[in-house]
Amino acid sequence: MVEPLNPDPKEPFPPMQTPAPGLPDLTADTALFLDFDGCLVDIAPRPDAVVIPDGLENRLIRLHDRLDGAVALVSGRDIADLRSWLPGFPGAIAGSHGAELSLDGKAIQTTHRIELDVAALHRAAADAVADRPAILVEPKPHGVAMHYRADPSLRPVVEAAMAQLASAHPGMVLQPAKMAVELRPGGTGKDGALDRLMSAPPFAGRVPVYAGDDLTDEAAMAHAQARGGCGIKIGAGDTVARCRLADPAALAGWLDAVLAGAR
Ligand SMILES: O=P(O)(O)OC[C@H]1O[C@H](O[C@H]2O[C@H](CO)[C@@H](O)[C@H](O)[C@H]2O)[C@H](O)[C@@H](O)[C@@H]1O
DSSP: OOOOSSSOTTOSSOOOBOOBSOOOOOOTTEEEEEOSBTTTBOOOSSGGGOOOOTTHHHHHHHHHHHTTTOEEEEOSSOHHHHHHHOTTOOSEEEEGGGTEEESSSSOOEEOOOOOOOHHHHHHHHHHHTTTOTTSEEEEETTEEEEEOTTOGGGHHHHHHHHHHHHHHOTTEEEEEETTEEEEEETTOOHHHHHHHHHTSTTTTTSEEEEEEOSHHHHHHHHHHHHTTOEEEEESSSOBSOSEEESSHHHHHHHHHHHHTTOO
16 A cells, blocks of 8 residues: 555545555455546546447456455446446446445445435426526436536536525435536435445455545545545546546556556
8 A cells, every 4th residue: 555645544534635646556455446437437528428448347357356346336327327338347336326236236226215206306407407408417316417518608507407406305415526417315425335335245344445536536535545545536636535547548557557467
């Protein structure tokens, strides 16, 4: 493990910092957690336009074998969506910001049950911005996302529409994302997802390493570090993570080096 910049490993949310370039060892007692958009795949113009890099699925399968199954995907996307992109990944997945969990790579549990007519929420979101075709409304099984990537000047429109929806749905909370705002069930979050995964085999008792690129990953990286592990920020921007890699290609290169036995 690299020398932590934060001198107090008990501090759960260390201040924002520029992480050291060193990267953790991935040893037999590591549990590896990987975000999807902006981490395993480059950000694309639309959620359905991501491109799976050559070799990604094979890399994940080999890591899963190397770490005796202790590799999980942790995403804001729902599990069915992730499986459609990576159908051969055999490991655990936390989806919908932790509202869904599949420990065995098959059955999906809902971790947070709230009173929500999700179809009505999707309709309300679509109606709210019906006069703005550049805004993409992404219906999700446990919430909704609104994207302004096609026209960043529409950010205030999206923020206002989503704030309005949040006030009409008290069980839901706003989640800022990259060129998007989401509504997710209150009480969910990637830190909680990490905690649940770390309580179960084959993750329990291991040291977590978490790689992610977005605001939604910060709490999970802080949580991994509070457990004695390491966060790896993918890309630019403030972060609590102690380590950084430039982009998904750099992460892939590092993971390939780990698999090849070098670092
Ligand atoms: O937790 P993640 O795996 O990083 O997922 C977070 C959200 O990612 C997706 O949106 C983001 O990626 C899109 C494709 O690159 C991009 O077009 C969009 O602007 C980004 O916000 C996804 O659509 C969301 O559902 C995820 O929650």
